[in-house]
Amino acid sequence: MNKARDRCGLKGCSEPAEYVVELDGRLYMLCRGHFRALLKALEGLASSRGEASLRELSPEVLLSLKPVKVGGRRKQQ
Numbered sequence: 001m002n003k004a005r006d007r008c009g010l011k012g013c014s015e016p017a018e019y020v021v022e023l024d025g026r027l028y029m030l031c032r033g034h035f036r037a038l039l040k041a042l043e044g045l046a047s048s049r050g051e052a053s054l055r056e057l058s059p060e061v062l063l064s065l066k067p068v069k070v071g072g073r074r075k076q077q
Contacts, residue, residue: 009028018030018031021038021062023054023062024059034067036067037066038065042054
């Protein structure tokens with residue numbers, strides 16, 4: 001990824017993209033805060049169901065994630 005140009009693909013976020021996630025055949029570029037929010041959502045599913053995978057999340061859920069604050073850096077909400 002070209003960090004100078006690639007930004008998080010979620011609406012209203014201008015943080016640099018650090019991760020690419022494929023969901024339903026579409027690629028989503030995520031900043032660290034949104035990726036951590038995705039992990040928290042999956043952890044929540046896993047704790048209630050015993051397991052979780054990206055296939056269980058809809059694109060709408062992914063697009064509605066609020067970023068998780070990461071290590072002292074302020075994340076845009």
